[in-house]
Each structure stands twice: as C-alpha cells, then as structure tokens.
Amino acid sequence: MFLRAPTAMVPRGRLLQRAFAATAVDSAALQKATSAHARHVFPDSLAQALDGCDRHGRPTLHGASLEKAPAILKNPKNQRYLWQEAAALNCTGQHAVVVDVLYAQLYANKKRRYAVLPRTTSLFLQQVLVAAVATSAPVVAVDVLQQLAQLDTSLLPLDVRSLAVDAVLRLLLVSAPDLIVDVVSLLGPLHVKLDKPLATAVVDALFAGDHYTALVALVATLPPSLELPVMAHVQALVARLRLGQTVADVNAYFLRDVGPLADDVLSFLLVHACKHRDYDLVADVLGWLDQPLPPQQALALFHTLLVPAGVDLTAAPSAPMPDRCVVELFEAYPAALPSTTSALSLAVSAASFFQQPEVAAAVFDFAAAQNVPILDVAYGHAGATAAPGHRQRFSARYNADHRAGIVATAQQWNAADAGYHFSGALLQFMCARDAPALVQLLLREMQYYSVEASEADMAAVLRCLTHRSPPVLRLQELYDAFPRVIKNAPAALTQGLATLLQVRPGGTAARADLDEALALWRCFVWTEAVRLEPSVFALLVYVALRDGAPSSIVHEVSTQYTQQAAGWHASQLHSAVLELCASCRDLDTMTALLRQRPVEMPPLGDADVALMFATVGVHAMPYLRALPRGVVPWSSPVLLSKALMAALAANTPMDVLEVMGMAIDNDIALSAEACAACVAVLAKDDLDPSFKTDLHLSTTTLWAATDDPTITRLLDGLT
Numbered sequence: 001m002f003l004r005a006p007t008a009m010v011p012r013g014r015l016l017q018r019a020f021a022a023t024a025v026d027s028a029a030l031q032k033a034t035s036a037h038a039r040h041v042f043p044d045s046l047a048q049a050l051d052g053c054d055r056h057g058r059p060t061l062h063g064a065s066l067e068k069a070p071a072i073l074k075n076p077k078n079q080r081y082l083w084q085e086a087a088a089l090n091c092t093g094q095h096a097v098v099v100d101v102l103y104a105q106l107y108a109n110k111k112r113r114y115a116v117l118p119r120t121t122s123l124f125l126q127q128v129l130v131a132a133v134a135t136s137a138p139v140v141a142v143d144v145l146q147q148l149a150q151l152d153t154s155l156l157p158l159d160v161r162s163l164a165v166d167a168v169l170r171l172l173l174v175s176a177p178d179l180i181v182d183v184v185s186l187l188g189p190l191h192v193k194l195d196k197p198l199a200t201a202v203v204d205a206l207f208a209g210d211h212y213t214a215l216v217a218l219v220a221t222l223p224p225s226l227e228l229p230v231m232a233h234v235q236a237l238v239a240r241l242r243l244g245q246t247v248a249d250v251n252a253y254f255l256r257d258v259g260p261l262a263d264d265v266l267s268f269l270l271v272h273a274c275k276h277r278d279y280d281l282v283a284d285v286l287g288w289l290d291q292p293l294p295p296q297q298a299l300a301l302f303h304t305l306l307v308p309a310g311v312d313l314t315a316a317p318s319a320p321m322p323d324r325c326v327v328e329l330f331e332a333y334p335a336a337l338p339s340t341t342s343a344l345s346l347a348v349s350a351a352s353f354f355q356q357p358e359v360a361a362a363v364f365d366f367a368a369a370q371n372v373p374i375l376d377v378a379y380g381h382a383g384a385t386a387a388p389g390h391r392q393r394f395s396a397r398y399n400a401d402h403r404a405g406i407v408a409t410a411q412q413w414n415a416a417d418a419g420y421h422f423s424g425a426l427l428q429f430m431c432a433r434d435a436p437a438l439v440q441l442l443l444r445e446m447q448y449y450s451v452e453a454s455e456a457d458m459a460a461v462l463r464c465l466t467h468r469s470p471p472v473l474r475l476q477e478l479y480d481a482f483p484r485v486i487k488n489a490p491a492a493l494t495q496g497l498a499t500l501l502q503v504r505p506g507g508t509a510a511r512a513d514l515d516e517a518l519a520l521w522r523c524f525v526w527t528e529a530v531r532l533e534p535s536v537f538a539l540l541v542y543v544a545l546r547d548g549a550p551s552s553i554v555h556e557v558s559t560q561y562t563q564q565a566a567g568w569h570a571s572q573l574h575s576a577v578l579e580l581c582a583s584c585r586d587l588d589t590m591t592a593l594l595r596q597r598p599v600e601m602p603p604l605g606d607a608d609v610a611l612m613f614a615t616v617g618v619h620a621m622p623y624l625r626a627l628p629r630g631v632v633p634w635s636s637p638v639l640l641s642k643a644l645m646a647a648l649a650a651n652t653p654m655d656v657l658e659v660m661g662m663a664i665d666n667d668i669a670l671s672a673e674a675c676a677a678c679v680a681v682l683a684k685d686d687l688d689p690s691f692k693t694d695l696h697l698s699t700t701t702l703w704a705a706t707d708d709p710t711i712t713r714l715l716d717g718l719t
Contacts, residue, residue: 026167027134031090033160034126038087041119042080061085062101069106074114082107083120086127090134098131099140108143122148122155126164133167138176141168142183149189158191165192173201181211184218196226203232212239224257233258234272237265238281247288270297274304286329289336295346295425298337302326302350303433306359313354313435323362326351330366339367341408341418345375349426352382353438357390364397373408374401375419377445381426384441412451423449424457431460436472439464447482458492467499475500476516479523487528494536497521501543514543518553525560534568537561538576545577545596546589554596571601575608582611590615594627603633613642618650621658634662641671648677653691660698672710675703679714 061069061081072078086098106112107124116124125144132141145168148156165183172180180202187194194202199222206215219236222228237258240250247266254265262268266285270293273281282304293301306321307313326347330337337343344367351360360382367374379398383391401407410419423446430438439461446453453461465472475496479486486493497517521540524530537557544553561573574597581590590612604612616623620643624632633639640663647655663670678699682692696718703711 026163026170027130030133030160030163030167031130033157033163034123034130035087037126037157037160038083038123041123061106062089062097070109070112070114073106073116076117079116079120082116083124083127086124086131090127090130095131095134098128099135099137103128103131103140103144118151118155122151126156126160129164129168133171136171136175138168138172138179141171142176142179145183145186149186153189153191156190161190162192165190165194166198169194169198169202173205177205178209180205181209181214184211184214187218187221194222196228199226200229200232203228203235207235207239212243215239216243230261230272233261234269237269238284241284241288247290267294267297271300274300277304277309279304286333286336289333291335292338292340292343293336295342295421296429298343298346299350299425299429301329302347303354303429305329306351306354306356313430313433313438315355320358321356323358324366326359327362327366339370339372341373341375342420342422344370344372345378345408345418345422346425348374348378349381349422352378352385353426353430355385357382357386357394360386361390361393368406373406375408375410375422377410377419377422377449379407380445384445412449421454423451424454427453427457428460431464434464436465440473443482443485446485450484452488453485455489455491458486458489459495461486462492462496462499466496474516476520479520483523483528487524487530490524490530490532493520493524493530494533494539497536498539501539514547514549517543521557525564531564534561534564534572535576537564537573538580541573541577541593542580542589545592546586551596570598571605574601575605575611578608578611582615585615587615591623594631597628597631599628599630601630603630603636604639605633606636606638609633609636609639609642613646616646618646619652620646620650621652621655635666635668637663637668637670640668641674644670644674645677648681653688653694657694657698660695660702664698664702669706670702672708672714675699675711675714679718682718 059069059072059078059081061072062085064072073082082102086102089095089098089102102124107116107128125148129141129144129148131137132144145164148161148164153161165187168183169180172183184202184206186192199218203215203219206212206218215236216239219228219232237250237254240253241247251265254268262271266289269281270285270289273279273285274297282301286301305325330339330344330347337347344363347363348360348367351357351363364374364382376398379394379401382394383398386394398407408418410422411417412419412422412424414420423442427439427442427446430442443461445451461478462475466475466478473481497520500513500517500520502513517540521532521536524532537560540557541554543549544557558570558573562568562570574593577593578590581587581593594612613620624643640659644656644659644663647659662668678695681687682696682699687695700715700718703715706712706715
C-alpha cells in the first residue's frame, strides 16, 4: 500500500529526549535532597554519639569479605552503616561501589538472610538511587524506585520523591526509553506530578514505544493547567483509538478535554497528520472515517501525497509520483473517499495543480472504469496546468467525453450539485498554501464562468494577494480584474477597505488610499449594488474627518448610508464613528464629528456619552460647554453622573457644584457610582473647608429622596 511508507509521526531522533538527559546536575540535586533528609531523621550528633559508643569503630562494609559484611549487618543496630557508607561513597564520587557492592552484593543478594528496617531501607535506597543515576544504570534506578514506591510515603519526603522520579525519567529518556512505562506506573503511589517539559517528553517516548495504555493513563492524570503541546494531545488521541476506543468516545473526550482545535477528532488528526506527513496516521484516520472527507481535508491529503515537503506548488516536481497512488486511496478507503463525481473531480484538479499529470490521467481512467462523470472544470484544470504534450492529451479526452455526454457541468451555485463551491474550495486551499499564481488562475476561471466567491473565499484571497507587503494585487486591481467574482462578499470587502484605510490607533492613510477606498466603495454601492456592512460607511467617514477630506465626502457617505436599507439612520452612523474615535483614542476627530453633527439629529445617547467620556478624560466640562447646542444631553442622568465623577477626579470644584446644581434643579437622579465618588472626596482630610461644606450639602440634597440601598448606605456613612 502506497500510504504505508515508513514515516515516523515526529522526528524521534531523541532530540527532545537529549534535552532532558540525566546530568551531574540531576544527581547532585537528588544527592543534596537525600542528604538533607538523612540529617533530619538521623542528626550528625546522634551518629557521632553512636560511633563513640562502638568500641570497634565504624566498619567498612565494601572492604569486608562477603561473609563478614552480612554478619555485621545481621545485627539491626549495625544496619545504619549501610546507608551511612553509601552516603559517604557518593560524596567522594565512588558511585559504582554503591551500586555494585553495597546494593548488588549485600542488599539485593538473594542469599541475604537478615531483614532491614523500613527507615533504614528508605535511607539506603535513596543513596543507591543517587549512585544509579550518576552511573547511568537505568535498570537499577527503576528497580530501586519501585522498591521505594512500596514503602510508606512518610518515609520519603515529597521533594526527594519528585527529584527521584525526575532524575530517573531523564536517565531513561536517553538510555532506556522502554523502561519509562514502569516508572509512569509509580507516579500515583509516589504522589508525584510531572512538569510540562518532562511530561511532554514522557508522552512522546511512550507513544514511540507503543505503550498506549500507560500513555492514556498518564495524560488523564495531568492537570489541564499544564497545557500540553498539540503533539502530545495528538499522541493521546491516537493512543485511545489504537487501543480500540470508539470514535464517538474519543471524539467526546476531544471536544470536552482537548479544546476547540477542530470540529471533530478525526478531522483534527487528519489535518495534523497531513501537516507532519505522518503517513501511518493518515492511513489510520482514513480507515476510521465512515463518511466522505470535506474538500479542504481531501485537498490536504492529496497535497501530502503528491507534493514533497518544502516544494513550491508551482515548481516542477523532482520526480513523478506513482500513477495510481491516488486511485489506490479510493480503492482502499471507499468510506472516506467514495468514487463520486465531486471526489474524483477534486482528485483530478489536485493532481493537476500539484504538477502530477500522470496521476490525473490515472484518476480519469479510474472514473471511466467506474462510469463516474468528471466535472468540466476539472478537465479545464488538467489542461491549464499541464505541459503541451499532456495538455493535448487532456484536450482530446475532454472532446471525446463531451461528445459521449459523460462530462458533468458544474453548477457551483447549486448546493445540491456535485460541483457546488468546487472552485471556491480549491481557491481557499491555494490561498492557505500561499500560491498567488494558482489563486489568480482560479480567479480567472471563476470570472470567466461568473462564479461568485463566498465570504470565506474572499477573506482567503485578500490575505493571500492583498494584505501582504508588497501586495500581489491591490484591492482596486482585484476588483478591476475580477468584478464578477468578488462582489458577493460584503464582509470581506469591508475588511479589505478597513485594511486599506489602516483604521487603528495611530494609523494614517495616504490620500491615495482614501481615494482608492472611495472609488471602490462607489463601485460596490452604485455599480454593483452590493450592500456593504454598515461599518464600512463609518470607516470612510472617520478617515475623511481624520485626514481633513472635503466635507462633501462625509455628506455623500452619510446620504448613501441612510439609503442602503430601512432602519439605517444617520444617528447610528455617527455612533459608529464615535466608537471608532474612542477605540483609536482620537479626540480631534471626535471633536470634528460632534461639531458637524446635524441639528436635526437627537442629542447623544447614553452609549455615545460613555464613548465620549472615555476619550475626553477627566477635563470634560470645558469640552462639553464648547460643543454646539443640541449635541450634549444635559438632562441625561448618565451624562451628569459621568461629568460629576470627571470633575471630582479633575479636582475642579466649580464644575462639581455646577453639575450637582443642574441635577438638583432638574430633579435628576444620578448614579450610585457618582455618589460613591462624592463620599470618597468628602473623606479626604486636605479638602478645602468651604468646598467640603458645599459638597456635603449638595450630596445630601441631591440623593435625599433616593430609595437605592447602595446610596443609602453611602449617605449613612457621612458625618
């Protein structure tokens, strides 16, 4: 089977694992922790006292005979010499003696006839583990760690347990990855958690060793806050599926625990496998699928199969692929790749665009043998991308099939037709692969057949051709070349105009950009009768005001806005422009807009007032007074509340009392936030006494009749 090429899921040359190699640093950290623990449970003073009481002195176990050393250790009071001598040897770098003599010959010897107390066992095994890591003895390290896990955890502090597991895993990642599965099973009994880098490396090693059960169990215990990389999630998902879990169960786990990386688990895995060219996983996913691949995923599959890694789509292939490689996929995976007009036509087009004419010819032959008609546009793609010799052959084939009536005409606007959105799917894929030449070829085809691009199609085209530096085609050039294609995507065109005008904080557009945007806007609105999104009108008004364009432009755009649809009012346009001013913190343009606000418009609404104050800042009252009559809603509780808080923040007593006077005279209830601001100012010790008296009186008067419990509590706190 062609797909079953021996390609690993990830580069497993132990590059990642070497990054976690057990070093002297690991051994030193573990040795330091074990020494601290030993001093805690067996202080040096106690050891010295016991040594002083022993008339024979401390023996040297590793220098004694195999008969004498066990005889010494048979006495329980002498067993402390075992871990003390191991610690001393580790301190002098004689780790091999600890492993080969004290552990292998004295402790682990099957002929040992004496029992060792649990505390002594723990202290000794800790020292053996230090030595095993230092000497890169993975089998001994795992064996010792397993014995430690069988002891009561109170005999082994958490820091020692964590460092022990960390050091052993790093050692195994380099020298014995197949033993990692034995350590993973100890994480629970030892109550140890892995950090993100080490957990990622362990998951990778378990996957490489086909230890799927251990991998799934490990990932299930890792907290979500660890945020494993995508590759680790892929490995966990594949492990579940290869263990025989149903696709439905794995999909439920994927959507619940992995996150919104894709709509379903198999789509996610297929895209990932294609991206990383993991042919084994691709084959597995195709086998798990029970419904046809969507066009984008099918194209990704064909791209993985037909285009070598790192090769440009428009470049001539270094070597042709086997003619029947795509046909074999259709034969092997009929559920994912059914022999239908749409699927086979997409395969023909993909092979053609990927410079594999022999593969395209084989798909044609396969379709003919299955009596499946191919779409006319696929014939066109085969001919348009082929060399002269192949082009003549495809042309002759099309003519013969057309005369025989076995060419399907694509109705790309008809959702029930096999050719629905056929060119659009190819267009999006070529845009994602950054192939401007192929994108323009498809656009010319769509222009010829009057195929309108969808919003998603146009957004992809703009990213590929226009929103880059330098642009392949400016937006005006795109419209001039393909007017019938781009006119049915108002959202994408709106975004294109926004990018052209550079509407962002500190953004400036050259006059040529504004002129181009206006010309395009007029084409869309007048010539094409495209109903653009309301935001594009606000963009144009904002930029015209910001850059000092003639007032006739603002009038023209505003007039067209109100004529677009019922319910579109000029006040809504002004609110949208105000929002742009606020988002860009552009007070000058906001001022120009408010000063030109038509007299027939109502005063600013509450949302507009909030935007204005967010831009003006604390010195609001002078700004408000300077605006034309009818713009500021002086009877609005929202405006007066915000004006009061701004005046208090600006420390302008006259403005404070003026606002409160307006509210009192007109019986306007201000917000609890404004009341809290007044109370906070009254609590200041350095407040001018005269102003404090006036503010206190105004505060109690203004909110005297309130029934808001929050305000009542605030007023009760006043003295």
